[in-house]
Amino acid sequence: xxxxxxxAGNTGRNLAIKFCEERHDVVVVxxxxxPLQELEAQLDVLTIQGEGANPRLLEDAGISKSDMxxxxxxxxxxxxxxxxxxRAAGVEHKVARVSNADYIHxxxxxxxxxxxxxxINQKEExxxxxxxxxxxxxxxxxxxxxxxxxxxxxxxxxxxSPLLMGSLKGFPDSRWLSVIRFIAVIRGKEIIxxxxxxxxxxxxxxxxxxxxxxxxxxxxxxxxxRSIFQKVIVAGGGNLGIHLAALLEKTxxxxxxxxxxxxxxxxxxxxxNKTMVIRGNALDxxxxxxxxxxxxxxxxxxxxxxxxxxxxxxxxxxxxxxFTAAQVNKPEYVPIINNLSLLDRAVNxxxxxxxxxxxxxxxxxxxxxxxxxxxxxxxxxxxxxEKGKWTGKAIKDITFPDGVVIATVLRDKVVxxxxxxLEFTAGDRVVIYCAPKAAGKLDSLFxx
Amino acid sequence: MxxxxxxxxxxxxxxxxxxxxxxxxxxxxxxxxxxxxxKALGASALLSLAVGALMARLSHSETELSRxxxxxxxxxxxxxxxxxxxxxxxxxGVIPDPVGAVFETVSGFTTTGASVLAVIDPLPKGxxxxxxxxxxLGGMGVLVLCVAILPFIRTGGMQIFRAEMTxxxxxxxxxxxxxxxxxxxxxxxxxxxxxTLLLKWGGMTWFDAVCHSFATVATGGFSTRTSSIAAFNSxxxxxxxxxxxxxxxxxxxxxLAALRGNVxxxxxxxxxRCYLSIWLASGLFIAWNIWRTVYPEIHEAxxxxxxxxxxxxxxxxxxxxxxxxxxxxSKLVLLxxxxxxxxxxxTAGGIKQIRVVAxxxxxxxxxxxxxxxxxxxxxxxxxHVIGEEVNRSMLTFFLLYLATIVxxxxxxxxxxxxxxxxxxxxIATMGGVGPGLSAVGPIQNYGFVASPGKIMLIFCMLLGRxxxxxxxxxxxxxxxxx
Numbered sequence: 001x002x003x004x005x006x007x008a009g010n011t012g013r014n015l016a017i018k019f020c021e022e023r024h025d026v027v028v029v030x031x032x033x034x035p036l037q038e039l040e041a042q043l044d045v046l047t048i049q050g051e052g053a054n055p056r057l058l059e060d061a062g063i064s065k066s067d068m069x070x071x072x073x074x075x076x077x078x079x080x081x082x083x084x085x086x087r088a089a090g091v092e093h094k095v096a097r098v099s100n101a102d103y104i105h106x107x108x109x110x111x112x113x114x115x116x117x118x119x120i121n122q123k124e125e126x127x128x129x130x131x132x133x134x135x136x137x138x139x140x141x142x143x144x145x146x147x148x149x150x151x152x153x154x155x156x157x158x159x160x161s162p163l164l165m166g167s168l169k170g171f172p173d174s175r176w177l178s179v180i181r182f183i184a185v186i187r188g189k190e191i192i193x194x195x196x197x198x199x200x201x202x203x204x205x206x207x208x209x210x211x212x213x214x215x216x217x218x219x220x221x222x223x224x225x226r227s228i229f230q231k232v233i234v235a236g237g238g239n240l241g242i243h244l245a246a247l248l249e250k251t252x253x254x255x256x257x258x259x260x261x262x263x264x265x266x267x268x269x270x271x272x273n274k275t276m277v278i279r280g281n282a283l284d285x286x287x288x289x290x291x292x293x294x295x296x297x298x299x300x301x302x303x304x305x306x307x308x309x310x311x312x313x314x315x316x317x318x319x320x321x322x323f324t325a326a327q328v329n330k331p332e333y334v335p336i337i338n339n340l341s342l343l344d345r346a347v348n349x350x351x352x353x354x355x356x357x358x359x360x361x362x363x364x365x366x367x368x369x370x371x372x373x374x375x376x377x378x379x380x381x382x383x384x385x386e387k388g389k390w391t392g393k394a395i396k397d398i399t400f401p402d403g404v405v406i407a408t409v410l411r412d413k414v415v416x417x418x419x420x421x422l423e424f425t426a427g428d429r430v431v432i433y434c435a436p437k438a439a440g441k442l443d444s445l446f447x448x
Numbered sequence: 449m450x451x452x453x454x455x456x457x458x459x460x461x462x463x464x465x466x467x468x469x470x471x472x473x474x475x476x477x478x479x480x481x482x483x484x485x486x487k488a489l490g491a492s493a494l495l496s497l498a499v500g501a502l503m504a505r506l507s508h509s510e511t512e513l514s515r516x517x518x519x520x521x522x523x524x525x526x527x528x529x530x531x532x533x534x535x536x537x538x539x540x541g542v543i544p545d546p547v548g549a550v551f552e553t554v555s556g557f558t559t560t561g562a563s564v565l566a567v568i569d570p571l572p573k574g575x576x577x578x579x580x581x582x583x584x585l586g587g588m589g590v591l592v593l594c595v596a597i598l599p600f601i602r603t604g605g606m607q608i609f610r611a612e613m614t615x616x617x618x619x620x621x622x623x624x625x626x627x628x629x630x631x632x633x634x635x636x637x638x639x640x641x642x643x644t645l646l647l648k649w650g651g652m653t654w655f656d657a658v659c660h661s662f663a664t665v666a667t668g669g670f671s672t673r674t675s676s677i678a679a680f681n682s683x684x685x686x687x688x689x690x691x692x693x694x695x696x697x698x699x700x701x702x703x704l705a706a707l708r709g710n711v712x713x714x715x716x717x718x719x720x721r722c723y724l725s726i727w728l729a730s731g732l733f734i735a736w737n738i739w740r741t742v743y744p745e746i747h748e749a750x751x752x753x754x755x756x757x758x759x760x761x762x763x764x765x766x767x768x769x770x771x772x773x774x775x776x777x778s779k780l781v782l783l784x785x786x787x788x789x790x791x792x793x794x795t796a797g798g799i800k801q802i803r804v805v806a807x808x809x810x811x812x813x814x815x816x817x818x819x820x821x822x823x824x825x826x827x828x829x830x831x832h833v834i835g836e837e838v839n840r841s842m843l844t845f846f847l848l849y850l851a852t853i854v855x856x857x858x859x860x861x862x863x864x865x866x867x868x869x870x871x872x873x874x875i876a877t878m879g880g881v882g883p884g885l886s887a888v889g890p891i892q893n894y895g896f897v898a899s900p901g902k903i904m905l906i907f908c909m910l911l912g913r914x915x916x917x918x919x920x921x922x923x924x925x926x927x928x929x930x
Contacts, residue, residue: 002623020602025623033835041515044602046623 001025001361004066004091006052006082007073008035010331010350011097011122015070015357016045027061030073053081058089068093070357072120076100080116087115095357099123099239118360125356126302126349127243130325133345134298135251136219137229137323140205141374145431146381146410151212152183154374155219157204163222169196173221178417179214183207183405183433184375191376191435193403207375209407209431211415229253229298229323233291234275235282235312236303237261237268240327240349244302245275253298256291258282282312288319298323306330313343377435379407384428396420403438407431450517452509457521457601457608458528459503461594465532466496468581472536476574479655485572488539496532512600516927518607522918525591526910530554536578542571547899554906556582557590558913559795561669561765561882562905564895568674573655576672580659586913587666587696587795588636589613596629605629611918615792615800616838617699635703636795639665643692650685664689665696667796669765669882676890678768683751689766690758697762697790698723718830719791719802726801730785731757734778741775753778756890761785763797765882772889779885783872786879787853797880797912799849805829806842848916853878856908863901864888873897877905878912 001024005012008030016039019026026045029052030036036047050057052073063069069086071079071094079096080103086094095118096111098104103111104119111119132142140154157163162173171177185192186205192198200206210218232248234241237259245268248255255275259265262279269277280287282303293299299316301309301324309326310333317324325345328334337346372379384391390398395406395418406418410429416422424430473489513521533553537543543552548564555562556579568576585593589612595605605625621628643661648654659672673679677689695703698720705713714720731754739749752769759766760782771782789798806827813825827834834842856874857867864870865887872884873894883890897905911919921927 025627027623040606042603044605044623044625046620 001067002027002062002065003068003070004029004058004061004063004086006030006069006071006079007097008032008039008047009072009074010329011072011353012070013039014331014350014354015072016043018354018358020044027066029057029061051078053078053085055085058082058085063089063091066091068095068361070095072097072353076103080111080114083116084114093117093360095120095360097122097353118357120353120356122349122353123239123243125353126327126347127240127247129347130244130300130302130327131247133325133347134229134232134248134253134300134323136215137298139219141372143372143379145209145379146408146415146429149211149410149413149415150209150408150431151215152207152209152372152379152407153215153219154186154205154207154372155222157200157202157206158223159202161200161222163200163206164202167197167199168194176214176218176221180208180210180218181405181407181418183209183379183407184377184435186375191437193405193433193435205374207372207433228296230296231256231292231294232298232300233258233288233293233316233321235299235301235309236327237264237277238302238304240302242268242271244300245272249274258287258291283308283315285315288315293319293321295320295322297321298325300325302327304329306333310337310342317343377403377433377438380432380434382430382432384424384426384430386426388424388426390424391426392423394421394423401438403435405433407433450509450511450514452507453511453513453604454517454520454524455503455507456509457513457591457594457598457604458525459500459507460598461525461590462496462500462503462528462532464590464593465529465585466493466500468585469493469496469536469578472574472578472581475577475655476572479573481572481574485536485540485542485574488536488541489574489578491539492532492535495535499532512602513604513608515604515607518604519611519918519921519927521604521608522591522611522914523922526557526914529557529590530906530910533557533582536575540572540575542575545899547902548895551894551902551906552579553582554909555877555882556668556670557586558880558909559583559587559666559668559763559797560877560880560909560913561663562877562888562894562909563670563882564893564902566674566893566895568672576659577655579670580662580668580672583666583668583670584640584662587662587668588633592629593633596626596633599626601626611914613793614790614796614913614915615699615794615802616842617701617793617802621701621704631704632700635700635707636665639692639695639703643688646688647685650680650682650688652680652685656680660689661692663766664692664764665795667693667696667762667764667790667794667880669759671766676767677755686751686755686768690755693758693762693764693766694727696764697794697796699791699793701793716830719805722805723791723801726785726788727758727761730761730781734774734781737778737781738774742773757782757785760881760883761788761790763789763880765876767883767890770889770891772885772891783875783885786872786875786881787849789879797878799846799879802829803842803846806834806839807846810839810843845916849878852908852911852916856904860901860904863898863904873905874908877908880909880912 003019003024003026005016005028008028016026016028020043028039028045028047033049036049040047048061069091071082073079076098083094083096094115096116097120136142142151142153145152182194184207185194231254234245234257237257245255245257257268257275257277258280259268260281265277265279293316299321301312303309306328313324313326324343326343328346328348331348334346334348408431409416409418470493473493476486476489530550530553534549537549537552538546543549551564591608591612595601595608609625640661644657647657647660656672663670702713702717734757735750735753739746743749755768756771788804789800790796792800792802809827816823816825827839853874857871860870868885869887873888876884
């Protein structure tokens, strides 16, 4: 596949690296020469310097031969315009990063009609990420699937968890097995697809799916000691901070947003309803102490400055916050932070976007059901066709490659437990977890 | 620096050489060469393949070639190619002196065409074929060929490509470097095939046609005859050779554009326009200069002027007449053309037209700045602004090239009968031309030069072919530090 990437920023660069690994033909366009030179030195890509939405340049870059265009410059307008031209040139897949919410959520002027197949809003994706983490304390990560009817959750196994008593076969409390389906266990670097005799161990990250109404009691049972955040402090009133606070307003927690700029703080308080907006420096000891941090407080730093975010989290952690998370823009920082366990979570907006785009590349009949960042492999959603390989067959009669698990099935808007006796019928939406080792066999799974 | 992936790539290159030797062995069998030649080619092929296979096995690793490694692949690759390539000459006894054999091999791979052999006609056909094959492999670059055909060279491929292709040029034509390499090698091979057919049609034997087309398109200059192209005594053949020498000395990107239907690309390219103007002007000047002084008939003057001038300007080095006996003005023009060489992105040597154009534009800029100190003048080639960095590297190259000519001429002088010989020998080897003037003139050869002199000339040929930086970067301590 020939892929044209407009914008060689963090996202563009990481996408180029990924696409090169998958042996696609990659062309990268940017206004600045420096990032392009760096890219060309590292990767086997063609780079072209110039304005991303300039038709002459797009022609030079071979847009009519391209199969996909990913526009990830800082400018919404350039990204959208590039997609418009790409549609005129007959490019099949067009992805644009759009930050301004007014472009996205207008009913009359639909970007899809202009030719943008996939719109990516970095701030919203990132806010959703953080929200998912905060609403399910203790979870490594959570993600919605099938229009929110099913949740995928990763949970760390703690010392006092009843999960430690027995394997799946002799599960301590069998009522959960009919509503919760375990899809993967991460132990160190290893990924285990759970079988009947799989034994959970302390420190495992276990991943499971189920309906939200079953998941919460299950987590309560599996980890009784965990605490719900009574207070969430959001440091930074940028778009991301506002998005996050607005999402959190739906929950019970008390929300405090700290913003140093007076005008911006006023703007925040105008938009948000339940949130208490405080004007002050999030790094200032006094401000933080005044806000009050106790052991049921979560602290989320989402200012534009990576270093400030990290320091803010360290300060909050010192003062006793039970959970700290920071937005970290530089992808280089993320592994360092995780290795040093400086804070509970480092969220990188570029990585969030990347996975959304990568899943989009996979193709049309298979789409990403949810994006889990910490779990390698993929959660895919497949719609069972009228006359498919699987139609009318029971799960136990189908041979799946090693590392593939049926996670859940949605039939007529009702979630069905994916037990061995369940027969697939046309129109079923099936979610499959596919471990990395099975990724190569995926194509054969869906082709007739 | 990762030695393993470097050696891995080099090992495969050695196997490609082994295959080429095996092909020469086949030719040798076909034409019924004497036993020593057949034995030598067979043994060299087996040895290269065996060493290559062993090296490839031992150096297998997961790490990929990095950018810095690419340069080392080229340097080590050329070093090994020149040593193994000399085996057939030494083993067959055609050139028993190892230094002389390496000289002949380097001269082949760098498409110089300078020979230590005085008589060529009676040599075994297999050896002559190998000699022509070294031109073919070295012209577009045997490592560029490896980039094209070996899937495991990816990231480092760009650097290999850059180090082995000539001149500053828009190097990447396709997103993946391997595809670009394939395209260029495809065009190169296509030109060779067409020329072979045309030469065959002009009365050459298949063997002569193939060997000469290798030597022409690669702008090499090794012939299968002692008297070079003159041996065929055919105006048609000389015209075919002139056309294909020119095609070989033009940027291959333009050929590609033409093949894709954009024939006008030639005329839009300022380097090509400049090259052709200089070609035409020099041809006419030399013709005027040698008419009546050397040749009484005007058509003779034009004919010989254009053939020899094209041969030297494209850095090929085929000969039909002894231009050493021409008037001094013509000889100076020839020397100047040899220094300038062909276009960037071609198989020719020399400084390259594009750098000459850039230097002229820089001179113009400096003159302009003299009268308008605050003027901002950007150096443009084909309406594209050349960045300060590229501009600086072109100027440095120009300076380095001229300085090396002077320094090497002086160093070589003790091994040469006169300063003109040593001066023209350095120009002819560095530019990849072959024949120089005076003692190394068109009817002479390099056999008489003592071994230290030959080693210096070998160094000159490699410097010119790999365009300095690839070799010189190895001398800088910073390269070796982690």
